[in-house]
């Protein structure tokens with residue numbers, strides 16, 4: 509029974525965080541302050557009352573429309589909240605209540621925000637990646653003591669690996685992806701190997717599907733979401749995949 513309460517708490521915390529991430533996704537690329545003005549409808553500009561800003565519940569109560577202008581609230585809003593809620597629950601399921609859970613929910617929140625920004629704007633903002641690379645390093649150095657060198661070593665390794673790809677094929681891999689790889693390396697440490705590999709695998713499959721459907725790719729697809737999907741796989745299953753893989757030798 510207790511267990512269920514924790515799952516619900518993590519789900520709710522994730523929904524609330526997702527609602528904040530939606531603000532981040534909307535405002536950071538548009539260079540609007542995260543604090544002021546308070547939440548507003550992107551269609552009519554009307555301030556959103558607190559009771560219309562409750563994650564998930566308000567969306568359902570308003571039937572997905574703004575109370576003022578009745579325009580549709582973007583489904584993405586709901587999607588960001590639900591994905592974040594489910595990822596928070598998964599962090600609890602895998603890590604219980606520990607500093608690893610904190611590590612997981614920070615990384616998941618960052619990846620949700622970065623993926624949606626990259627999908628819409630094709631950028632990965634430095635204002636997110638740089639401070640959280642430092643935060644991720646600090647937390648993971650602490651978690652890995654006395655082997656303090658592991659997080660910076662794997663972060664730097666991921667950075668250099670992706671930098672080489674960027675230099676060889678600048679059109680396919682932006683500098684934003686390279687910096688993002690450093691950040692996920694700080695959080696994932698040795699699992700970052702799985703994260704990048706899974707990211708390339710998912711990215712290739714998605715690229716192939718797009719090529720088959722559109723005959724040819726008209727524009728480069730953002731790679732940030734694939735690094736993010738790979739990183740989430742690595743966060744939850746990275747150690748097991750590495751064990752399974754090294755078991756062959």
Ligand SMILES: [Zn+2]
Pocket residue numbers: 549550551552553554574575576577578579
């Ligand atoms: Zn409106």
